[in-house]
Amino acid sequence: MVALERRSEMLVKDIMSSPVVTADDGTPASEVARLMEKHKVGCVIINDKSGRPIGIITERDLVVRVVAKNLYPGEIKAKDIMSRPLVTISSEETLSNAAREMSRLNIRRLGVMYKGKLVGIISSRDILAVTPELIEIMQEKARIENQSIMEEHEGFSSAGYCDSCGEWSNDLREVDGSFLCEECREMRKTEL
Numbered sequence: 352m353v354a355l356e357r358r359s360e361m362l363v364k365d366i367m368s369s370p371v372v373t374a375d376d377g378t379p380a381s382e383v384a385r386l387m388e389k390h391k392v393g394c395v396i397i398n399d400k401s402g403r404p405i406g407i408i409t410e411r412d413l414v415v416r417v418v419a420k421n422l423y424p425g426e427i428k429a430k431d432i433m434s435r436p437l438v439t440i441s442s443e444e445t446l447s448n449a450a451r452e453m454s455r456l457n458i459r460r461l462g463v464m465y466k467g468k469l470v471g472i473i474s475s476r477d478i479l480a481v482t483p484e485l486i487e488i489m490q491e492k493a494r495i496e497n498q499s500i501m502e503e504h505e506g507f508s509s510a511g512y513c514d515s516c517g518e519w520s521n522d523l524r525e526v527d528g529s530f531l532c533e534e535c536r537e538m539r540k541t542e543l
Contacts, residue, residue, distance in 0.1 A: 367471030381424035406433030
């Protein structure tokens, strides 16, 4: 992964896989499967004669379009079984936008483009892998922002039930992570 710069959102380029495994559109399906096995990947990007990415073959494509139809993989060409067109996204897009696009199109992978060139691939699995860390970062950010707000509004109070006595109060204030009414705050001071 690329080192994260100071920014508020994670970008596609931060988690994409690169380089991408590719094959020509005339490559036999059997060779595409060997490429997947050799490189331990679940898809191969298919290029036209000029090297431009035009489609993708996934493990599922091989199963549904070759094996399930009892076709001989050495005779069927990549161009006949690939999913097309290759759906792409900019390397500068956010992970949120990538996930939305995958969901909208009901696909699991996007080719990643930078300055008109294919530079990587991002999958729903890549996004899921970083989701727990993103949730933790968001929670920590919210905690810091809430703490800053509380510090800015010293003496800020709210209404609710006291965490100590359970009674309703219109003057709750945070003390050591608990929201306490005036009486419980006074009792805590005398205990210290």
